[in-house]
Amino acid sequence: MDLSDAIRSRRSVRQFTGRPVRREDIERLLEAAVLAPNHRMTQPWRFSVLGPEARRAYGAVLGARKAHRVEDPAAAQAVVDKVVASASALPAQVAVAMTLSDNPEVREEDYAATMMAVQNILLTARGLGLATHLKTGAVMEDPRARAALGIPDGQRLVAMIDLGEPSEAPEPKPRRSAAELTTWLP
């Protein structure tokens, strides 16, 4: 697929077919990830490919967070079970972490580079006929999530990428035009 077509047709997808994602395809995504631009070549990105056990463990953390305010224990357990079931059903999932430099400037650049690596994954996946959903949020800081994913001290969990063959084709979200957001300087 042409790169421009991949950029235009990429969507965040929530529904996947049950087809497993081939290991070679995941390897291709990660090989594309490590080609991202990277000031000082710090190569800060770290990837974990979750197997069924890890998807379940991470799902249990998401479920526990979601059930936090549910008072009735049976209802809370039902919430956890539902989230674990949907996490377990994902065809594939990749956790993206980054090393943490002591230098704040490098740290910021490394975060940017890691997100560029993420974009390489999303677009390469699209080119392979796969779909993705990038997710972040407060769970990234949750020690239970770090433990479920084995993120060591000295690394920051940056994002989760759900991955699989899409079973839905979401409409594009409305976006402001580039022209409207661009100033051409003399």
Ligand SMILES: Cc1cc2nc3c(=O)[nH]c(=O)nc-3n(C[C@H](O)[C@H](O)[C@H](O)COP(=O)(O)O)c2cc1C
């Ligand atoms: C840094 C980042 C974090 C995101 N985190 C989440 C998330 O936690 N949960 C979620 O449902 N979507 C998340 N998204 C996906 C966006 O909601 C999605 O990209 C946006 O709605 C535009 O839709 P599209 O990706 O289909 O164009 C995230 C996207 C980015 C770039």
